[in-house]
Amino acid sequence: MQVHLHLARVALVAAGMHTAAFAAVPTPPVLDRALAAGLKIVRQFPAASGLTGWVLSQGGNYSLVYTTADGKTLVAGVLVDGKGQNLSAQHEERYLPKPDFTAAYAQLEKAAFVAEGAARPRSVIYAFVDPNCPFCHLMWRAVQPYQAAGLQVRWIPVATLGPTSMPKSIAVLAAADKAAAFRRMEENHGKPWVDEGKTEATHPAVAAAVRANGALMDRFGIGGTPGVVWRDTNGKVQVRSGMPRLSELPAITGLPEQKLSDTALDKFK
The missing domain is CATH 3.10.450.70 (Disulphide bond isomerase, DsbC/G, N-terminal)
Incomplete structure (x- = not known):
């Protein structure tokens, strides 16, 4: 903390x-x-x-x-x-x-998230992410090998980094295939954004869910994205604000260290 x-x-x-x-x-x-x-x-x-x-x-x-x-x-x-x-x-x-985050952790299951990775996971973590956050994108890249090894990441979109964060989050959560929409957003990170016309006015319930995600992030005391929440090997709820070091990923994911060849992640070694 x-x-x-x-x-x-x-x-x-x-x-x-x-x-x-x-x-x-x-x-x-x-x-x-x-x-x-x-x-x-x-x-x-x-x-x-x-x-x-x-x-x-x-x-x-x-x-x-x-x-x-x-x-x-x-x-x-x-x-x-x-x-x-x-x-x-x-x-x-x-x-x-x-802090005791037990009560807040119980609310994660009810959050509007996008599940990516293993369908029958060996471990599960939650990550609060803003579509415009470059460090969230780097975390997404960093956990790809862990997802292949049995991790499921439940990405929780929030809107904290500018006027396009909300419509981008809505576009993902309102998609018929949320996981595909989320992956497409990450693969296009940094490229010009194509506005799909999904706004708070057209999707008020989804926008409310994004705002609720932000309130839940505050309950964990997370001051910036990405914000990672998981249970450690003893079942205790742990919280990490910001992009983790690569050396922290095995403890966070509960999986053996995975080989990462992405040079964009070198500064987090």
């Missing part, structure tokens, strides 16, 4: 981890404005250079901030020690509550 940092500028702190015994400190005055705005303190913890870390929550989102020993200065951003270690990432992993 990415930490939502909206309270101050990013700061870099070059220092070692504080390991001394830590006693709870009173809420510093510098946090008063955040608390007055509706944020709540989830927990506090010792951080580098005498800083105190604070996990704040609002509306189901969590923020990680730090305060100085005098309680007069707030730091929101990435803490980096003298060895270049991202201390904020360590704090995020250790102290931020882990």
Whole structure:
């Protein structure tokens, strides 16, 4: 989960981890404005250079901030020690509550998606995609060998990247053969688009389904496409925003690593 940092500028702190015994400190005055705005303190913890870390929550989102020993200065951003270690990432992993996407995952089966790949899959993943997203197209190319090996990808069209995203999504979901329409769209990615005249006015129910897909993507906290959702080997729901590294695909798909010869994917190795 990415930490939502909206309270101050990013700061870099070059220092070692504080390991001394830590006693709870009173809420510093510098946090008063955040608390007055509706944020709540989830927990506090010792951080580098005498800083105190604070996990704040609002509306189901969590923020990680730090305060100085005098309680007069707030730091929101990435803490980096003298060895270049991202201390904020360590704090995020250790102290931020882990989201439970079980309820949201149950809604994926009801989403308007396009199933592509194995008819009798060895594994299934879901991917939120925008028709105009170049990284979604690269992910489509990257999973082709995995689909041949038994993966089924359930592509969930959304409309987030411009005025043509909605009609393109409608054209796919309203097609008699959705999988063929989706493949045709991906094979023609980057080429001039032929408007089929399928709009929100002509297909209001399909447009509503695309908007519902976008709302479902938000429930998973996915900030951009592609957004991948799957169950790991322990059955836990996992979420990945953005184009995965190729090395991540075996874990995401639950299948052995497949050979990828597409040079367009080299930068994701």
